[in-house]
Amino acid sequence: MSKKEFKAESKRLLDMMINSIYTHEEIFLRELISNASDAIDKLAYLALTDQNVGLNREDFAIDLRVDKKLGLLTVSDNGIGMSKDEMEQNLGTIAKSGSLQFKQALDKDQSDVDIIGQFGVGFYSAFMVAETVTVLSKKYGEDEAWMWQSSGADGYTVTPCEKTTVGTEVILKLKADTEDEKYSRFLEQYELQNLVKKYSDYIRYPIRMEMEKSRRKEVPEGEQDEEKEPEWENYTELCTLNSMVPVWLKAKKDVTDEEYDGFYKDKFFDYEKPLAHIPISVEGAVTYKALLYIPAKAPYDFYTKDFKKGLQLYSSGVLIMEHCEDLIPDYFRFVRGVVDTADLSLNISREMLQHNRQLSIISGNLEKKIKQELLNLQKDKREDYEKFFTAFGRQIKYGIVSDYGMHKDALQDLLLFWSAKEQKLVTLKEYVEAMPEAQKHIYFAAGESNARLAQLPQYQRLQDKGFDVLFMTEDVDEFVPRTLMNFMEKDFRNLATDDLDLSTEDEKKAAEAAAADWKDELDFIKTALDGKISKAEISADLGSHPVCLVPEGGMSFEMEKYFKRMNPEMAMPVEKVLRLNPEHPVVQKLKGMIGSDPEKAKQYAQVLYAQGLILADLPIEDAQAYTDLICGLL
Numbered sequence: 250m251s252k253k254e255f256k257a258e259s260k261r262l263l264d265m266m267i268n269s270i271y272t273h274e275e276i277f278l279r280e281l282i283s284n285a286s287d288a289i290d291k292l293a294y295l296a297l298t299d300q301n302v303g304l305n306r307e308d309f310a311i312d313l314r315v316d317k318k319l320g321l322l323t324v325s326d327n328g329i330g331m332s333k334d335e336m337e338q339n340l341g342t343i344a345k346s347g348s349l350q351f352k353q354a355l356d357k358d359q360s361d362v363d364i365i366g367q368f369g370v371g372f373y374s375a376f377m378v379a380e381t382v383t384v385l386s387k388k389y390g391e392d393e394a395w396m397w398q399s400s401g402a403d404g405y406t407v408t409p410c411e412k413t414t415v416g417t418e419v420i421l422k423l424k425a426d427t428e429d430e431k432y433s434r435f436l437e438q439y440e441l442q443n444l445v446k447k448y449s450d451y452i453r454y455p456i457r458m459e460m461e462k463s464r465r466k467e468v469p470e471g472e473q474d475e476e477k478e479p480e481w482e483n484y485t486e487l488c489t490l491n492s493m494v495p496v497w498l499k500a501k502k503d504v505t506d507e508e509y510d511g512f513y514k515d516k517f518f519d520y521e522k523p524l525a526h527i528p529i530s531v532e533g534a535v536t537y538k539a540l541l542y543i544p545a546k547a548p549y550d551f552y553t554k555d556f557k558k559g560l561q562l563y564s565s566g567v568l569i570m571e572h573c574e575d576l577i578p579d580y581f582r583f584v585r586g587v588v589d590t591a592d593l594s595l596n597i598s599r600e601m602l603q604h605n606r607q608l609s610i611i612s613g614n615l616e617k618k619i620k621q622e623l624l625n626l627q628k629d630k631r632e633d634y635e636k637f638f639t640a641f642g643r644q645i646k647y648g649i650v651s652d653y654g655m656h657k658d659a660l661q662d663l664l665l666f667w668s669a670k671e672q673k674l675v676t677l678k679e680y681v682e683a684m685p686e687a688q689k690h691i692y693f694a695a696g697e698s699n700a701r702l703a704q705l706p707q708y709q710r711l712q713d714k715g716f717d718v719l720f721m722t723e724d725v726d727e728f729v730p731r732t733l734m735n736f737m738e739k740d741f742r743n744l745a746t747d748d749l750d751l752s753t754e755d756e757k758k759a760a761e762a763a764a765a766d767w768k769d770e771l772d773f774i775k776t777a778l779d780g781k782i783s784k785a786e787i788s789a790d791l792g793s794h795p796v797c798l799v800p801e802g803g804m805s806f807e808m809e810k811y812f813k814r815m816n817p818e819m820a821m822p823v824e825k826v827l828r829l830n831p832e833h834p835v836v837q838k839l840k841g842m843i844g845s846d847p848e849k850a851k852q853y854a855q856v857l858y859a860q861g862l863i864l865a866d867l868p869i870e871d872a873q874a875y876t877d878l879i880c881g882l883l
């Protein structure tokens with residue numbers, strides 16, 4: 250019996266599969282089960298109109314069988330089956346199958362060894378684990394059965410065979426174990442069970458296997474003996490490995506909260522229950538179901554590049570992608586869940602997905618749902634929302650400042666900041682709505698800790714006026730108001746850098762006059778500090794404090810520190826401005842001293858400058874010199 254050659258391109262693909270360099274061999278099982286399920290779909294469809302099929306929905310099944318002695322794994326189905334011609338067509342060439350797309354993608358990018366996980370690579374994937382593949386099939390409505398057999402790239406044979414029932418049986422003679430690869434693991438019942446759970450749990454037909462189990466031997470009535478060790482016996486039982494109906498396909502009313510939570514924990518390996526679940530069912534331009542979760546805690550690797558975002562993408566219960574990134578915008582990357590749509594083919598590549606119209610409709614949809622759910626949480630379950638924000642608020646803030654603020658409108662309502670007045674987290678809306686009539690701006694201060702910020706002289710001035718201040722202590726915080734610029738028509742004012750706009754017109758005029766009056770003294774102080782400040786000025790905003798330091802220009806000291814951490818070489822030092830309170834006795838004393846004792850006045854200026862550093866949470870440049878100076882004065 251002469252062998253038939255595979256078509257040229259099939260041969261190349263086979264070569265690749267046989268000499269598999271991939272880590273995902275295990276997906277072969279998903280592929281074979283998915284083919285079996287498709288074949289059953291076809292016959293089940295026929296059965297709807299054709300009495301002769303003689304099978305009901307519950308008669309259909311996919312069976313796994315192992316023969317450990319011979320190293321055989323069999324996947325069989327009672328689906329539509331294949332005729333001789335179809336075997337030649339379907340298994341002898343990769344022309345239209347998922348394998349073709351796989352091959353094309355590989356040709357483009359040989360380096361992406363992970364690529365296989367993304368594809369329906371089809372029937373050929375069997376050759377990643379098997380040295381010989383035998384397919385027995387009997388097509389529905391035909392009398393003869395056929396056997397297709399191949400040991401790889403040198404070709405295949407098709408011969409008549411005995412098979413009584415309609416359907417297909419794929420028999421894999423597994424490759425021998427090597428040091429790196431234990432193919433024999435595909436003969437272990439628990440391995441197979443896990444693979445079915447992992448990849449094919451929601452196939453709508455039972456996937457069954459004889460499982461070996463053990464149980465306590467029954468002891469006949471009257472012969473029980475407490476002293477005696479219980480005896481065990483082995484038995485086998487035909488088990489269904491898949492659950493068949495995924496929770497996300499069930500109607501919301503049929504699923505309890507516990508079930509939703511349990512599914513989340515199982516599926517995403519989280520021991521904590523999620524803050525919220527979002528079941529979604531959409532029919533329209535794209536028909537899909539989704540089940541999304543807001544986790545309660547950030548995974549340990551969430552803010553690293555190791556974290557993989559994305560939702561699981563299913564096509565009618567068959568997993569086609571573990572982390573489909575295109576379904577979820579970056580700023581919602583903490584969301585976990587699954588999306589299932591029959592509108593996508595199983596054989597779609599990652600590249601194709603990126604430009605897929607259905608997917609972009611779905612992702613736009615999901616984004617709105619997620620935002621709505623978060624706002625609901627904010628409104629109805631504040632404690633949970635704060636938990637959420639503690640875990641993922643930083644991600645939301647990154648979302649606001651990234652892409653030139655493109656997403657700020659979508660995200661700003663989700664923000665929480667610490668209100669110094671209320672002593673709790675508030676939304677921007679809550680802040681603005683609580684503003685007294687006289688307050689024109691949203692005030693914020695950024696620094697290491699709330700305690701530190703509460704000591705800012707500017708803060709005390711605002712506090713006296715009854716104005717609230719948002720305290721920001723995360724490194725990304727300060728960039729948020731810069732990106733937002735304003736909220737509900739109120740602009741943001743940074744306590745450290747901006748004009749707080751607290752004076753009346755008269756007060757401003759008085760200040761200008763005072764500044765002119767202080768000109769010589771300010772020049773003296775600048776010279777005395779010898780390049781440490783870019784200028785000295787007087788200010789009415791200092792409350793009871795003698796001085797403060799503010800940065801010159803738009804960048805704050807906090808940002809300077811941030812950039813220094815990110816890239817020490819690129820960091821630009823921020824110039825400092827020393828502000829003096831002309832009403833403060835020490836400052837007045839300094840003023841009086843400049844004419845009479847300039848040497849001492851210089852020391853006073855240096856001490857006041859150091860105080861400014863301390864209050865701004867900046868290091869004293871020369872601590873030794875500073876303590877000497879203080880001791881000298883004491």
Ligand code: ADP
Nearest residue numbers: 284285288330331339340346347371372373417
């Ligand atoms: P794909 O499933 O993407 O079309 P495959 O290489 O997996 O590509 O399979 C090629 C074809 O072989 C299928 O389209 C189907 O017609 C046929 N086939 C594979 N497995 C079976 C099966 N168990 N029963 C009937 N037909 C099958």
